[in-house]
Amino acid sequence: MEKDIVIRIKNLTKSYRLYNNHADRVKEALIPFRKPYHRLFNALSGINLSIKRGETVGIIGRNGSGKSTLLQIISGVLRPTEGIAETQGRISALLELGAGFNPEFTGRENVYINASIMGLSKEEIDSRFPEILSFADIGEFIEQPMKIYSSGMYVRLAFAVAINVSPDILIVDEALAVGDTLFQAKCFDKFREFQEKGVTIIFVTHALDLITSHCSTAYLLEAGSIVSQGESKKVIDDYSRLLARCARSKSSDAAFSGERPAEGREDKKGGTGKNRSAEKYPGMEFNVEKQWDDVFRVNPNEDRYGNKMATIIEAGIFTLSGEPTQVIQKGEEIDFCMKIRFNQPVQEPIYAYTIRDVRGLNITGSNTFFNHLDIGQTEAGDIFIARFRQKMMLNQGGYLVSFGCTGFVDGQLVIYERRYDYMAFEVVSDKVSVGIIDLDPVINVIGISIKTE
Helix, strand or coil: CCCCEEEEEEEEEEEEEEECCHHHHHHHHHCCCCCCCEEEEEEEEEEEEEEECCCEEEEEECCCCCHHHHHHHHHCCCCCCEEEEEECCCEEEECCCCCCCCCCCEHHHHHHHHHHHCCCCHHHHHHHHHHHHHHHCCHHHHHCEHHHCCHHHHHHHHHHHHHCCCCCEEEEECHHHHCCHHHHHHHHHHHHHHHHHCCEEEEECCCHHHHHHHCCEEEEEECCEEEEEEEHHHHHHHHHHHHHHHHHHHCCCHHHCCCCCCCCCECCCCCEHHHHHHHHCCCCCCCCCCCCCCCCCECCCCEEECCCCEEEEEEEEEECCCCECCEEECCCEEEEEEEEEECCCEECCEEEEEEEECCCCEEEEEECCCCCCCCCEECCCCEEEEEEEEECCECCEEEEEEEEEEEEECCEEEEEEEEEEEEEEEEECCCCCCCCECCCCCCCCCCCCCCCC
């Protein structure tokens, strides 16, 4: 391999034999030259990639796309069926929580066993043990059997061992997902230290904000093949489109389709609905039918309900230049938009949006009623786009946005349609702060000199 290439994979395929039942497996073993009783499943197919020394590379994809299989081949745990996987240098891998640890042994005993498997002598482990213990930060539990450890303690000790064996290549497969925020921050500080030393890092996670924050390059796997590669933000956008297509194929909103008005119908304000919307939202192509499905990942398990006096046709998140996105940089201004069709005349409808976290906590949101906007009368067949412009001050992580259209009838709030948890989005940032929302404080530190006689 070239000097600066530490991982090279050429035409790699990993196949497994699948049998309908155990009897077929026995038949094929006992009668090897008769008809095969298996079918081949390619967990990986035709993989080609090269990773340079010092790169931090993210690998993303849906469950079952082949990510873990690829890492196992790179680390030497599995052998490819076809093709070549070449690596240079010592590899340290966290492929599975607690892999390589014996739950009956103490943490100390497992450190020595695990590190020796990675090629360290007892003297080397002795010299590095204080640093391993300090990084893991599990205190007196180091002398207890690991079967009583929490998942967080498991991964802290495993990661502490992995980084202290002086690896040339570090592979982490979802292991940090069980760590708390402070531990993850400490791990990524170590990643940056490794990058300065020329260590190559391969990182698999479903937390897309971690990919954009820490990985210069990313690969997207789908059905065992690489379908996108390059700069991490671009690959994540491709992943969002992939998930949108998959979600769309599994869900249907025929029950809420309603009747579409004739395009170009004259409205009460002297122009067509299409033209009026296009003028109000320059840069956003407007169509009365669905047009954003191909670029957004919509939650197939959203909670959708209402009396059907109005239909939220679709919704999306857009940059100020009109580009669709589900990955938002903290501090960026974006537009949450929803397209609504009225199936009956409505007086003073209320348009609303809400953002909440994955635990269901409502974080922020607003509506046209709170902001004293005069919406006026709508007629059956009218279509509008409601836009909520928001400076994104949430800390990095995953969130869900909901949309709603309501109104007052005889003094009572009536729900025309709500689409709760309509869409997920990620906030990414290279700035760490405490809590959910960053209020962007201005900090001054003033030193006071005290003289003593």
